Amino acid sequence: MAAISAPFGIVDMGSNGIRFGIVSALARHLPVAYEERAPIALLDAQGDERVIPADVIEQVITSFKRFKTICRDAGVEISNIQVIATEATRVAVNSKEFLDGIYQATGLTVSLLTKQQEALISASGIVGSYNHVNGLTMDLGGGSVEVSYVMTSPPTDKKLDAIISDNICVSQHPVSLPYGAAALKRRLAKCKSNKEIDALFHEVVSELQKAHDASNLPHFLWSKDGYEVYMSGGGFRALGYLSMAIKAQDTYMPRRSTNRQQMYPIPIINGYSMSGGELKRLAKHYRNKRPQDLMSKLKVFRISKRRASMLPASCFLVSAILQVFKIKRVYFSEGGVRQGFCYQLLSPEEKQKDPLLEGVKAYAAKSEFTLSQTEFDAIYDILVNALPEIYLDPRHPLQLHRLLPAAIHLSNLTSHYPKETRAFVAFHMPLAGGPLANVPGLLHHERAILAVLLAFRQGGAVPDPIFYAVQAMVGRKGISVCKYIGRLMELVFAVSPLNPGVGLIESGMSFTIVLAEDPGSDSSDNSSNSSDDEENEEEDNRDFYPSVQLRINLPDVESSLVNAPAVMSVIESIDKKVNNKKFDMDEERQPLKCPSLFSVEVLRK
Numbered sequence: 001m002a003a004i005s006a007p008f009g010i011v012d013m014g015s016n017g018i019r020f021g022i023v024s025a026l027a028r029h030l031p032v033a034y035e036e037r038a039p040i041a042l043l044d045a046q047g048d049e050r051v052i053p054a055d056v057i058e059q060v061i062t063s064f065k066r067f068k069t070i071c072r073d074a075g076v077e078i079s080n081i082q083v084i085a086t087e088a089t090r091v092a093v094n095s096k097e098f099l100d101g102i103y104q105a106t107g108l109t110v111s112l113l114t115k116q117q118e119a120l121i122s123a124s125g126i127v128g129s130y131n132h133v134n135g136l137t138m139d140l141g142g143g144s145v146e147v148s149y150v151m152t153s154p155p156t157d158k159k160l161d162a163i164i165s166d167n168i169c170v171s172q173h174p175v176s177l178p179y180g181a182a183a184l185k186r187r188l189a190k191c192k193s194n195k196e197i198d199a200l201f202h203e204v205v206s207e208l209q210k211a212h213d214a215s216n217l218p219h220f221l222w223s224k225d226g227y228e229v230y231m232s233g234g235g236f237r238a239l240g241y242l243s244m245a246i247k248a249q250d251t252y253m254p255r256r257s258t259n260r261q262q263m264y265p266i267p268i269i270n271g272y273s274m275s276g277g278e279l280k281r282l283a284k285h286y287r288n289k290r291p292q293d294l295m296s297k298l299k300v301f302r303i304s305k306r307r308a309s310m311l312p313a314s315c316f317l318v319s320a321i322l323q324v325f326k327i328k329r330v331y332f333s334e335g336g337v338r339q340g341f342c343y344q345l346l347s348p349e350e351k352q353k354d355p356l357l358e359g360v361k362a363y364a365a366k367s368e369f370t371l372s373q374t375e376f377d378a379i380y381d382i383l384v385n386a387l388p389e390i391y392l393d394p395r396h397p398l399q400l401h402r403l404l405p406a407a408i409h410l411s412n413l414t415s416h417y418p419k420e421t422r423a424f425v426a427f428h429m430p431l432a433g434g435p436l437a438n439v440p441g442l443l444h445h446e447r448a449i450l451a452v453l454l455a456f457r458q459g460g461a462v463p464d465p466i467f468y469a470v471q472a473m474v475g476r477k478g479i480s481v482c483k484y485i486g487r488l489m490e491l492v493f494a495v496s497p498l499n500p501g502v503g504l505i506e507s508g509m510s511f512t513i514v515l516a517e518d519p520g521s522d523s524s525d526n527s528s529n530s531s532d533d534e535e536n537e538e539e540d541n542r543d544f545y546p547s548v549q550l551r552i553n554l555p556d557v558e559s560s561l562v563n564a565p566a567v568m569s570v571i572e573s574i575d576k577k578v579n580n581k582k583f584d585m586d587e588e589r590q591p592l593k594c595p596s597l598f599s600v601e602v603l604r605k
Contacts, residue, residue: 015142029359040595083309119174125340140235142182181235225328276327359439378501456486492600508555516547
């Protein structure tokens, strides 16, 4: 394959649709300048004869000609357009004539992936859409399902039968099975009795068991609760959207008498997850539904009638998967063949970077209000000095070792907005309506943490109904931490808004922390302690949430940056703001109460 340079075009000719995209840079966050999906279902069009009809071929060629024009407008050379095809093209009887026709009409050569290549590239797409991946991968298309595993943590097992490249480890024996959503839907439709359905189910389970055995899954991917599984492909993503709709009704939104459908607060499939138990209940409930009933009754965000008609087949497959693989948690990925191909083009150094931080820095760099490196470093040092070390531990549920640097990069980007809109715009940055919606490497609860942290950096609660739902995703202790850090950031910028961080250090103000259980200790003492008022909370972990007293040490000499009334009012009110128990403005919901993890004392020399 010839070297490809950015910007470049990428086409994924799959079974259920053809996806076109233009990537503007070979960067870890894979910035997309354009993307579109042509609703051409090659597998369905073939029928039992496995022949792609002439009219469908003409639709494909017309779509490719359109994409060539768009690429020309974007400055993409034809040599930098890569087209890849998968299962539907592989199984077509007239595959060669189909690919020759595309080349003759457009000059574009199609690379037809083998089953093994498709599985490997699909796994790379999942890696590209997350920061770290260690688990099984399953990619469900229209014609096939690929089963493999991938790890971004270098394995220590020297005998592991795997392909290792650039600290990415993938199965040496990925398996592709002919049980895609469209293919299974077709086979289920041919079953005349429950006996035939049961026979098909046992066939799928048997083949999955063979795949399990052939994959030689590393023992360290298994825990007593099962595997973590990363699912991609349209068939699996539809299950994720369905789960969001169910969860919105049952968990996040207030119960009101309204005809409006309630929405899950972060309708982004990448980074959404659910437990293996939730997946099992969902698959069991929809496995035996009739496709025509689902098409007429099911109205879920991002699930078309055609996709809804395949949900029973997808659930049928998931039920079979759960017979073979014990799943602890499933994570949904937007990354597939197209993203996987792009990820493989990155340099080894670029692959090692955090996609969240790379995306955030690229976005912030476009603003005239972005922080300099000196300002960033100063703010980071100030905030780290005000936190026990455990909060920056990569094992901490709040993931502040990644989210705090991201928040600092974003901390000044809405300061020039009208005061009443600053928190609102900042809150939405990492959510579905914000400019970071397409940045990979964020789980949903991490998006929520970043959103709440940014809101409190810019003043506090946001008059938006989803603010309450997003808070619920963070949890009570998480909200307390976000409030504490957000208010400290507010103080940093209040002292010196145009030289943030640096100005506070130069003013002579400093922060020290004392763990609540040991008033005589200093900021270097990071032993853990937490209150007992939330024993039933899932996130209640004493090791991860120590109670802290912050001491704000005012300078011993007069400083206009500190002693000005505008700044002193922030200093004097910070303890009250950090410990404000009222988090919810919706009177129909029980207010979330925050544990008193933090207190603030102002010391005057």
